[in-house]
Amino acid sequence: QIVLTQSPAIMSASPGEKVTMTCSASSSVSYMYWYQQKPGSSPRLLIYDTSNLASGVPVRFSGSGSGTSYSLTISRMEAEDAATYYCQQWSSYPPTFGAGTKLELK
Amino acid sequence: EVQLVESGGDLVKPGGSLKLSCAASGFTFSSYGMSWVRQTPDKRLEWVATISSGGSYTYYPDSVKGRFTISRDNAKNTLYLQMSSLKSEDTAMYYCARQDGSSPDAMDYWGQGTSVTVSS
Numbered sequence: 001q002i003v004l005t006q007s008p009a010i011m012s013a014s015p016g017e018k019v020t021m022t023c024s025a026s027s028s029v030s031y032m033y034w035y036q037q038k039p040g041s042s043p044r045l046l047i048y049d050t051s052n053l054a055s056g057v058p059v060r061f062s063g064s065g066s067g068t069s070y071s072l073t074i075s076r077m078e079a080e081d082a083a084t085y086y087c088q089q090w091s092s093y094p095p096t097f098g099a100g101t102k103l104e105l106k
Numbered sequence: 107e108v109q110l111v112e113s114g115g116d117l118v119k120p121g122g123s124l125k126l127s128c129a130a131s132g133f134t135f136s137s138y139g140m141s142w143v144r145q146t147p148d149k150r151l152e153w154v155a156t157i158s159s160g161g162s163y164t165y166y167p168d169s170v171k172g173r174f175t176i177s178r179d180n181a182k183n184t185l186y187l188q189m190s191s192l193k194s195e196d197t198a199m200y201y202c203a204r205q206d207g208s209s210p211d212a213m214d215y216w217g218q219g220t221s222v223t224v225s226s
Contacts, residue, residue, distance in 0.1 A: 033212050035151075042201055042219055043143075043151065048212040055214075086151055090211035094167040097151040 002027050004087050004098035012104040019074040021101040023065075023087035032070040033088040034063055036081075037100075043086065047072065079105055108132040108215045110202050115220030122192050122224070128185040128202030128217055136160070136180040139205035141213060142187045144198035144222075154200070155187060170196075192224045 003026040013019045023032060034047035045054040047063035050070065060075040074081055082105045087098040114126040126142070142154040155176035156165045164176050175188040185202050199221050203213035 031209075031211065035213075042216040043213075044216070045206070045212055045214045048206060048209040048214075052209075054212075084149070088151075093165065095153045095211070097153075099150060 001094055002029060002089055002092055002096055004089060004096055006085075006087060006098035006101045008101060009099070010102045010104065012106040013074075013077040014106040015077055015079060017077045017106075019077050019081075019103060021072050021085060021103070023070045023072070023098050025068045025070070025089060027092075028067045029089040029091040031089070031091065032063065032065060033090070034072045035086045035088065036083045037086065038083045046085075074103075077105070081105075108204065110204065110215055110217035112200065112202055112217045112220035115200060115222045117223045117225065118192055119226050120193060120224055123188070123190040124192065124222060126187040126189070126200055126202075126220055126222075128187075130183045130185065130202075130204075133204070135178075135183040138207060139210060140176075140178060140185045141203045141205060142176060142185075142200060143203055143213065143216075144196075144200045145219070146198045152198070156205070157185070189222070192222075194224050196222060197224045198222060 005024045031049045035043040037043045051063045062073045084100045084102045086100045109131045111129045141156040157176045161178050173191045177186045199219040201219045202217045204215040206212040206214040
């Protein structure tokens with residue numbers, strides 16, 4: 001199965017700061033998906049097909065990448081963005097998730 | 107408004123069985139593939155099962171194949187997960203999720219989850 005490695009595991013950012021987190025796949029994937037999860041809540045789809053914003057997602061979020069290397073960027077950190085972010089692939093079965101990047105507010 | 111409401115989670119002994127349900131509303135349930143995803147106590151997300159919109163096709167990872175069965179009743183707008191031969195490693199929060207209609211590899215709506223604990 002394809003293993004997704006997210007880095008860093010934990011990070012912190014100040015309001016207004018640019019944030020970038022990465023997801024590395026053990027084999028090439030066609031697309032990457034990103035989810036946001038806040039404590040006590042279920043995951044929320046943020047990015048689909050690598051770079052498309054899901055419905056209702058603020059434009060400060062963006063995704064990019066190809067092959068085995070993907071990233072999620074927040075152009076300007078806001079307090080409400082503190083959460084854990086997971087990448088996911090479904091280019092091959094079984095679909096797999098990364099272990100998550102926990103983003104904290106500095 | 108799309109809503110997915112899971113139920114059926116419980117404390118069960120190893121080797122036991124449990125059936126989870128997911129009631130869907132706010133969309134045409136019969137038009138969407140559906141999945142179960144679980145989140146382990148260490149917060150890892152694991153895909154558990156997927157079923158096609160009509161119910162003809164099902165998919166499982168090796169870790170649950172032969173023990174779990176996903177099914178759906180489109181007349182009742184309800185998704186199910188029958189779990190048997192439960193193991194301690196099946197302990198998790200179980201979410202049902204809708205496959206995005208325009209990008210089926212994405213899960214665009216998730217329920218609030220139902221907790222399953224396997225322990226003696």
